Amino acid sequence: MALLALHSVGKSYGALKVIDAISLSVAPGETLGILGPNGAGKTTLFNLISGDVAADAGRIEYDGRDLGRLRPHQRCRAGVGRSYQVPQPFGHMTVFENLVTAACFGARQSEREAWHTAHEVLQQTGLAPHANKAAGGLTLLDRKRLELARALATRPRLLLLDEIAGGLTEHEARVLVQELARIKAQGMTILWIEHVVHALLAVADRLFVINFGRELAQGKPPDVMNDPQVQRVYMGMEA
Numbered sequence: 001m002a003l004l005a006l007h008s009v010g011k012s013y014g015a016l017k018v019i020d021a022i023s024l025s026v027a028p029g030e031t032l033g034i035l036g037p038n039g040a041g042k043t044t045l046f047n048l049i050s051g052d053v054a055a056d057a058g059r060i061e062y063d064g065r066d067l068g069r070l071r072p073h074q075r076c077r078a079g080v081g082r083s084y085q086v087p088q089p090f091g092h093m094t095v096f097e098n099l100v101t102a103a104c105f106g107a108r109q110s111e112r113e114a115w116h117t118a119h120e121v122l123q124q125t126g127l128a129p130h131a132n133k134a135a136g137g138l139t140l141l142d143r144k145r146l147e148l149a150r151a152l153a154t155r156p157r158l159l160l161l162d163e164i165a166g167g168l169t170e171h172e173a174r175v176l177v178q179e180l181a182r183i184k185a186q187g188m189t190i191l192w193i194e195h196v197v198h199a200l201l202a203v204a205d206r207l208f209v210i211n212f213g214r215e216l217a218q219g220k221p222p223d224v225m226n227d228p229q230v231q232r233v234y235m236g237m238e239a
């Protein structure tokens with residue numbers, strides 16, 4: 001059974017259909033990469049899954065359960081963790097405190113459990129040397145890592161990553177990809193929006209391409225990348 005399934009999900013803002021009858025599913029342990037031009041509706045899709053925005057059509061099932069009635073914090077506690085395109089740490093708090101907060105509120109852990117989780121996630125994401133630094137003073141790579149770490153500290157089964165490699169150097173993106181590959185190898189189910197295509201291709205099992213809120217293509221990465229419609233719309237190449 002799929003861990004996440006969207007059935008004809010839709011969202012409009014006034015006359016603008018931002019998400020139009022999207023159906024997709026993600027199997028446990030699978031990484032689905034989401035591609036699409038700017039403004040295609042990718043972040044809105046995440047907002048619908050995390051509950052930041054309410055769908056006005058269709059059904060979203062997580063682990064066989066209708067997410068529709070759950071508020072964002074309830075979805076998080078059910079195991080849906082996410083990162084944001086623009087990192088959103090508590091800047092005045094340390095990295096460690098940010099992780100403890102995520103574990104306490106996102107996973108309902110006791111303070112003791114949350115400390116344990118924070119230590120584990122610091123190791124997992126390479127942030128241990130920065131544990132006592134204020135989150136607001138981190139480099140872009142470390143802010144991206146913290147965004148990933150905060151999502152992991154909520155103890156998700158499904159991880160939604162929104163442009164986690166955006167703005168990084170080639171080397172930094174490679175480091176992040178290695179971290180994500182390790183997380184995936186531990187069995188995490190991942191939905192990853194990314195414009196840095198080579199980073200996405202290094203981890204994704206399947207790709208899903210959105211254009212104007214609709215599905216343009218989905219399937220195995222080589223098939224999708226060679227699809228003439230995808231090449232024309234997404235990469236600006238003539239078929």
Ligand SMILES: Nc1ncnc2c1ncn2[C@@H]1O[C@H](COP(=O)(O)OP(=O)(O)OP(=O)(O)O)[C@@H](O)[C@H]1O
Nearest residue numbers: 013016018036037038039040041042043044045085
């Ligand atoms: N709250 C809102 N009110 C009105 N329009 C919105 C709102 N949120 C998003 N939109 C519009 O919906 C469309 C899709 O936006 P979205 O952020 O989901 O795209 P995206 O694919 O994530 O883009 P990018 O790759 O640039 O991050 C855009 O036209 C955007 O302007």
